[in-house]
Amino acid sequence: MTAVRLADVQKTFPIPSGGETVALEAIELEIGTREFVSLIGPSGCGKSTLLRVVGDLIQPTAGSVEVNGKPAHQARLDRDYGMVFQAPVLFDWRTVEGNVRLPLEVMGFAPSERDRRVREMLDLVELGGFRSHYPHQLSGGMQQRVAIARALAFQPPILLMDEPFGALDEMTRERLNTELLRIWAQTGTTIIFVTHSIPEAVFLSTRVVSMSPRPGRITSVIEIDLPQPRTDQTRESERYFELVTEVRESLRGRVSSSAARARAEGRIG
């Protein structure tokens, strides 16, 4: 089943001094249910913009965005998305627990159900001991984990994550990568994940979409055929290194063999 379908999507922003920035051009992408797709590309190539278009936080200038078979706008009203932004965006006046509970409150979950889920999510991100802390009493990485717990709390069918681990050290990042894959396998969500890290993209994804800037376009889509579940061994396997190289080369603008294969199979337009 298709979770997200982008057809000829374009997004331009007006520039105050006149003219416009073409943030996205001719984006064709189809993402299946339960897929894990990473977006990768140089700064300013439109990754965040693409995520925001899918999440109906901004309207595309042209083209259509369909989510779970309905327009993106309807999907947002149906609360199909969980968002994790580049910054944690926690509320200073709510404790860790209160921040995770926020979506459950506004979506009208029963109080006992809220408590159960908050506890479960905090255990998942290993912050059970910090439920009564305020955000400013946590490290940056811990704040980001609260944001992840909050996005997962209402079990959205689609998770949109914008560089969620960008601010973390390598060790924490790898641990959370494994955690995220476990959650993904358990909950059956579809994930679109923006990252600047090639190894991270390869380790997590079922497909890696690389983009190039000005105008923001998809340059290649690389199938990641590493076996599931991915473990620490995956990071040491030969195929993993091959794929990392392949993604790196695709970002440099060289079309690699598997991207050509993907194109031949009609996965990119």
Added chain:
Amino acid sequence: MSDAAEMARSPAPARSAASLLAARVLQYLPAALVFVAGIVLWEFAAAGTGRRVIPPPSAIAAAFVEEGQLLRRATTATFIEALGGLAIGTVLGVLVAFSTSRWATARGILVPVAIASSAVPLIAIAPILNNWFGILNPLSKMMMAALLVFFPIMINVTRGLVEVPPAALELMRSYATSEWEVLRKVRVPNMLPFFFTALKVGTTLTFIGAIVGEYFGGTSEVLGRVVITSMSSGSFDLAWAGILLGSAGAIVSYLVVALVERLVIPWYASLQREAG
């Protein structure tokens, strides 16, 4: 990061009440010493310059005792005016702020009017208010106080409601929430620290407003009149007693607001402590 490192960031286990108290005393000790030294210095300096300019603290203390009845009644009356003014100014300021932040049309009309009228030297309005609301009616003094309180409250509450991080609004948008929920869950909590800051300023302004209103006439047993009449009859010690009671009123109200702030937004105090 290791869990040990995480634990290190969590607040230290509750210290004993005694050691907390000791820390507080130490914190305020320098200020208290300066205050006492100031009083002592004042006593000696006043003895040197003659009692007419600045009466020594001992004379003011004596005035407190001799005119205790009058001062108590005057303080009560002025306190009621000041608190009434604070209440009226705060309620109006909050109401206007909510409507300006909610409706762009209201903002377009009210904000320019508010800015223009805050340029009016408000104190010059006191006689007019006495005229409108009745010179003997405490309401005329309350309105003077309310006028001074209104602007900081309105401007700060508006800012608190409007200056919300755009990312927070985006998060709420991703939850497809109503504007009402955004107000309740984001704008109002975001506004509270702004509100308490303005309210603390208001506690000082409201006493100024009430006493200025009294200067322009009215019943005699209020602090403003006590100061004016005892000045003109040469009882400077009584005048100073009145002034001190006025400041004490403002300080006490400030402390009460600060305490309420602690209870209502405990997270803010903790944030400030960590930032400072």
